[in-house]
Amino acid sequence: MRRFKTARNLIVIAAVLCGTGYLRMPKEQKFMEDLRERKIAHPQIDSEIWSKMGQTSLAGTFGGLRSVMASFMSIGAYDHFENNDWYKLEKDFEVITALDPYNAYYWNTGAWHLGWNAASWARRNQRREIETALKNGNEDFSPTKQRLLEMEFLEKGDAMYREGLKYNPGSEELWFDRGAMWSNEYKRPDLERAAEAFKELRNSPNPVYRRRYLLTIARIPGREIEAYEEMVRLVSVSDPRNFSIPTFRVLMLILGSNPELPDGALRPPVDVVYNNPEKAYEDLYNYWNRIKNDGYYAGNYEVLMKQLIDKLKVPDSLNPYVTEPKRPLYPSVWKRELEKRDRDGSSR
Template sequence: MHGARQLFLVLLILLLAGWVKEPWERQTQQTFVTAGWLDPSLEVGVKEKIGQTCAAVALGGLRSVVATFLHLAAFGSFEDREWAKLCDQFDLIVALQPRTPYYWDVGAWHMAYNAAVDYREREELPAARREALHRNYVLKGRAFLERGIVNNPDDWTLLSSLGRFYGNPSKYPDFEKSAAAYERAWKTGRARHFEARAWLYSLARAENRQQEALQLARKLYAREGNRVDSLCCLLFVLEWSQPGAPSTATLIARCFPDELQAQRMLRTYAQNNAEMLPTQGVDQALQWLDQRLSKP
């Protein structure tokens, strides 16, 4: 009897200790997950979808291994054009590896580009159905990428990809959001100078943001490495559009290395403007340059 009482007391103490420390453990686990030191627990639905064996491997700390195999399987779905299956596979992959930006990026690309374009080109479907599926997968890919940014808020590559999505004229663009994404990417301090220029290009296409775009263009132009053809041309356009702007000759001298290069850059800018950048003043500048450079 005495031994049974002691055993009961020991069990009671253990139960009480577990009850007391459980909230602390839960809070500590959440802190580690938030800090990125620990992966979040697998949801029941994820365990069911990946199967008992894979779930056991994942719970054993080898989530990356399971995610790799699922990624290989998703490539097979890509080859077979099984887009709904591919979406489900990438949902599982990122549930296992939410802090691996690559999976978010490539999954969004498959949805918004590969799947969307494939559906648009399926001639066996009615035109309205093709367009609806195209739009659905563009938006699906965009939403997937935005989820990735929530899980990786400081990753400049995902922010840059989001800027590219919103800035693509064939993907239902929103230049305000494109500019905001590129700005965030640039301000992480880890992005390329390309992201700063892309921020400018989106800002210049956003409604009523040309003044901000001009200030940014001037700032970027001050760095010689940023003086690519498109930036030089856009700076000219933004300067030319200002009230009381200097003469065409003055702006060309300010924005381009010389008149011959200005002619080449502006002509290419006008002819290959798939990105829908503003072109005010370009025709006038080309006429002026053609007349000036045609003189013996």
Template structure:
């Protein structure tokens, strides 16, 4: 509770800084023809030019927590574009916090993608599928950048493996990322097994998957 109150106090204190930033964001949205969500993965480079991190460098952790609260509120309102922009700021402020990368990917690749596919205001299936895939790509981008910032942690490799498995139906890539997670310190014991399971769905590699599973069984 104290952490929450401090975060809210900081938000009020830096309100004068945020106003010009939010103005720049709105201008940037118009320039990018922002409609609900911006799918250009290079937008994060443009956001960096706003000087947000430099302006709030002394309050990185607290501001990131406060923005995380805002992102949760945006999720309750299904404001996917706002969620995207907030998490780009959050992960820029705190790139070593796995929760932020994982949650950002979950909102994009799971929640927003489902909302896009079920969007009743868009009668054309092809456009709904296109939007869904773009959200998949946004989720994947968060996880890939999270891994670059945290190559020594297994959780984001596992999350990316799940994304490939559940969203792209790409069992080979899922197997690869479970295998990458397995060799990272503090990896879960199931990572090697899950890697073999995913490999078993790949045509022509069933025998290899069986050998891996048999080896794990023999190890006890």
């Protein structure tokens, strides 16, 4: 009889606990969702990520040590980086970022390994295989196929940047590094994607980040008006650090020369942007390679250059229309060439 009463009491207690838990569950779930939305609590881990976790990571997750486990795993992932085990490294960072998704550092590190290191490794391997194929006379060799691996890692890096930005939309480093990856001339530049990232940094307190949107869209055909508007916006900020950048100074002239600008548009003349014509010529001379190699907007570059060439009596050695520029024009070079010109002129 006593055993029966004990069992009955246990059943009643269990029923009460289950009922209470059932009634409280919706409120607790809502409370937890609110904490996750406010980034106080970690988000749920996807079932696919659970399957990739080892026993230690699982134990740490249930023990509330997700950030600690992420830190330990990031140290272990370095071994895969050293051994070029890129797919294992990718798996590591999928788990690491799931454990601590609000830490932008892990997203940035994972994306850097995949989009920068792994892609560069793939390109180096391509070069070796191309050289070997050409040496062996392999006519079936396709460089296009070899580029696929590099693009695969670039896309993986981009995906990690984008996923990280879902959890850390305010991380300027993630936005900037994603844009830097797609604007890097030594990779596979995609300036539209770079501009998409840099646009988020237009109001950054960091002047380097703030200027990159302008410096990117000034290289994209068809976006010259937009680049002009961005240049005017940055000029209106009156940050003296902008005017210390040679390319920014030149863009004030070049973008303002666009014939498609509306009447009344700001078109700064050379003597407003520069204190002396020599400095203007130095900047414009160096902008030549920006046009030829980086695709910057040319505008009325040729008109401006020829006006300054006539005004300053520039020697042929510093005239890009006579002597192809092979290196930047530094003040010391400019001074030396002008002195040489004057000596040659006086000796005649």
